[in-house]
Amino acid sequence: MTDANIRIPEEARDRLAAIAAAEGLSLRAYLARLAQTLLTPAERAERAEKARAALKAWNGYAPTVTEEQDLDSELDRRLARVTAR
Numbered sequence: 001m002t003d004a005n006i007r008i009p010e011e012a013r014d015r016l017a018a019i020a021a022a023e024g025l026s027l028r029a030y031l032a033r034l035a036q037t038l039l040t041p042a043e044r045a046e047r048a049e050k051a052r053a054a055l056k057a058w059n060g061y062a063p064t065v066t067e068e069q070d071l072d073s074e075l076d077r078r079l080a081r082v083t084a085r
Contacts, residue, residue, distance in 0.1 A: 003028075 020030030039047065056062045
C-alpha cells in the first residue's frame, strides 16, 4: 500500500492521534478505518435514491421536490429550537 502525505493543522492531527490512541490504533490505521466508514456524495445520493424507491414500493410514499423542501425546512426549524435550549 502506498502512503500519502496530507497537510492538516497540527491541532487536528493531534486530536485525531489522541482519538486513534484511545481506540488502540495508530493514526494511519484510524484514518484508513475512518475512510472506509464514510460515504462519498455520489454514494450518499445513490443510497438516498434506493431508500426513496424502497419507501415508495413499501407504502407508495413519493414526496415531490417541494414537499421534500418543506419537510427539510420543518426539520431544520425543529432542530434549531431544540439546540437553542
